[in-house]
Amino acid sequence: MSIQAIEDTKVKAFPAPAKPAEVIAFTAKVRRRFDPTAIAGKLASTLVPPAVVIIVMLVVWQVACSSPNASLPPPSQVWNEAYDLIAHPFFDYGPQDIGLAWRVLISLQRVAIGFGLAAIVGVALGALVGQSIWAMRGLDPVFQILRTVPPLAWLPLSLAAFRDSSPSAIFVIFITSIWPVIINTAVGVRNIPEDYRNVSRILRLNQLEFFVKIMVPAAAPYIFTGLRIGIGLSWLAIVAAEMLTGGVGIGFFIWDAWNSSRLPDIIVALAYIGVTGFCLDRLVAAAGAFVTRGTTAK
Amino acid sequence: MTAYLKLDHIDKSFARGGQVSEVLKDIRLTIDKGEFVSIIGHSGCGKSTLLNLIAGLTRVSAGAVLLEDKEVDSPGPERAVVFQNHSLLPWLTVYENINLAVSKVFGSTRTKAERHDWIMRNLDLVQMAHARDKRPAEISGGMKQRVGIARALAMEPKILLLDEPFGALDALTRAHLQDAVMDIHSRLGSTTIMITHDVDEAVLLSDRIVMMTNGPAATIGEVLAVPLARPRRRIELSSDRTFLRCREAVLKFLYERHRFVEAAE
Numbered sequence: 001m002s003i004q005a006i007e008d009t010k011v012k013a014f015p016a017p018a019k020p021a022e023v024i025a026f027t028a029k030v031r032r033r034f035d036p037t038a039i040a041g042k043l044a045s046t047l048v049p050p051a052v053v054i055i056v057m058l059v060v061w062q063v064a065c066s067s068p069n070a071s072l073p074p075p076s077q078v079w080n081e082a083y084d085l086i087a088h089p090f091f092d093y094g095p096q097d098i099g100l101a102w103r104v105l106i107s108l109q110r111v112a113i114g115f116g117l118a119a120i121v122g123v124a125l126g127a128l129v130g131q132s133i134w135a136m137r138g139l140d141p142v143f144q145i146l147r148t149v150p151p152l153a154w155l156p157l158s159l160a161a162f163r164d165s166s167p168s169a170i171f172v173i174f175i176t177s178i179w180p181v182i183i184n185t186a187v188g189v190r191n192i193p194e195d196y197r198n199v200s201r202i203l204r205l206n207q208l209e210f211f212v213k214i215m216v217p218a219a220a221p222y223i224f225t226g227l228r229i230g231i232g233l234s235w236l237a238i239v240a241a242e243m244l245t246g247g248v249g250i251g252f253f254i255w256d257a258w259n260s261s262r263l264p265d266i267i268v269a270l271a272y273i274g275v276t277g278f279c280l281d282r283l284v285a286a287a288g289a290f291v292t293r294g295t296t297a298k
Numbered sequence: 299m300t301a302y303l304k305l306d307h308i309d310k311s312f313a314r315g316g317q318v319s320e321v322l323k324d325i326r327l328t329i330d331k332g333e334f335v336s337i338i339g340h341s342g343c344g345k346s347t348l349l350n351l352i353a354g355l356t357r358v359s360a361g362a363v364l365l366e367d368k369e370v371d372s373p374g375p376e377r378a379v380v381f382q383n384h385s386l387l388p389w390l391t392v393y394e395n396i397n398l399a400v401s402k403v404f405g406s407t408r409t410k411a412e413r414h415d416w417i418m419r420n421l422d423l424v425q426m427a428h429a430r431d432k433r434p435a436e437i438s439g440g441m442k443q444r445v446g447i448a449r450a451l452a453m454e455p456k457i458l459l460l461d462e463p464f465g466a467l468d469a470l471t472r473a474h475l476q477d478a479v480m481d482i483h484s485r486l487g488s489t490t491i492m493i494t495h496d497v498d499e500a501v502l503l504s505d506r507i508v509m510m511t512n513g514p515a516a517t518i519g520e521v522l523a524v525p526l527a528r529p530r531r532r533i534e535l536s537s538d539r540t541f542l543r544c545r546e547a548v549l550k551f552l553y554e555r556h557r558f559v560e561a562a563e
Contacts, residue, residue, distance in 0.1 A: 198355055203453075
């Protein structure tokens with residue numbers, strides 16, 4: 001009797017709690033990943049705080065600028081007067097009357113050319129400075145002086161050299177964004193572990209193979225830090241450069257709106273610039289995270 | 299008969315800020331083809347410097363390293379090094395790390411399929427074929443070192459140089475890898491030079507043990523032949539007379555005649 005009873009409990013007790021417990025644990029883990037309420041909760045926790053801050057800012061701004069003799073328009077006036085700019089970013093009514101998204105795209109095109117050139121030349125120069133002690137001794141002091149020159153100070157000189165506004169603006173982008181790329185690349189190259197260099201020496205990699213297969217991937221985290229600073233600076237510079245050179249970019253739009261006293265338009269343009277700059281920064285950061293996956297872990 | 303590798307009266311000194319420090323002095327050694335030689339000595343005696351000289355990573359100050367009667371003056375894949383900290387490129391997978399070496403060394407002489415087979419053969423040799431698509435960060439220290447050995451072997455070197463290859467590993471992993479190296483050595487007959495500071499490891503693996511005196515101006519103090527038959531099994535050897543005698547000889551050299559003085563600097 002008693003033996004049987006023990007056997008019975010054994011048979012029942014062992015498989016029953018063990019198996020389902022495991023299964024539950026696994027499904028629970030898997031479910032948590034795709035759980036819509038969890039995702040919604042996460043989204044809410046990242047989106048709600050900034051939304052609250054923005055609403056508070058708008059309310060304060062509305063109250064502060066509501067008096068009839070306020071010098072700046074309140075948000076409600078911006079919404080009413082610049083509604084077509086906010087609602088229709090892609091309208092096209094002729095050469096000078098286009099939506100803000102088009103203007104941003106034109107500015108982005110200039111940034112793409114100027115920053116692209118800066119990235120290529122910057123990585124090459126940075127590699128040279130990081131690799132060769134004599135290149136560093138010769139070039140580094142020059143770079144350190146030139147990089148402190150404000151972007152717009154280059155503009156008159158480049159206008160004189162290129163005799164056209166568009167290449168001048170691109171040059172200003174280039175010269176603004178190249179310094180952080182050079183300096184960060186040089187630091188990254190200088191920090192390549194001696195072992196990696198020894199590996200390449202034993203394999204007898206030539207200069208180009210070493211550059212492509214060892215130097216760029218090893219220095220990639222540094223290079224992308226430089227690129228990220230560079231893209232931010234070039235977006236700062238393009239708006240200022242376009243204000244002075246004219247054309248159809250977002251920078252000139254602000255200057256034009258100021259000359260015709262359309263303050264609400266300026267405010268909408270500022271929002272466009274800010275959002276675009278934010279997106280550019282995130283884009284380069286994401287590209288960096290994608291490219292350097294694996295490199296950071298030793 | 300000419301030696302396979304000959305270290306001919308090698309001196310090495312480093313100049314630092316006008317001060318010349320002599321690291322190695324009058325190193326003379328000949329190594330035959332297929333031999334397994336360990337170099338043992340206290341830290342700072344210049345054994346790694348000696349390995350770098352053979353690898354060609356640093357140049358001798360005087361004398362010459364001769365491999366098959368040709369002077370070694372630059373690094374190359376015929377003298378492959380397994381580094382102490384594996385030195386795998388972290389952005390490449392295990393397979394790609396070996397492929398980098400194989401496509402550089404055999405890129406012009408072998409087809410792509412042949413190179414692939416060669417990579418997989420070498421991964422099999424160190425039992426790492428299962429991890430071919432993993433990155434170095436995803437595998438253990440012992441596995442990384444196996445891949446490092448596979449990368450060196452894949453270059454088909456005339457001499458395999460091991461720079462304290464098991465120094466950073468725990469005792470069990472170390473024993474596994476020692477067995478793996480012995481197995482590979484018996485199968486391929488590769489001429490091997492290993493730097494180590496582990497007496498048991500030196501006796502277990504080597505045909506000859508080169509004992510270095512303390513620096514500065516270190517030189518070869520003694521060379522001990524290890525007359526143990528291969529294959530060697532560590533458990534049987536632990537009570538073997540010859541093994542114990544060799545072990546004692548090395549220990550005596552290191553701790554009686556050339557005691558390490560900590561405050562030498």
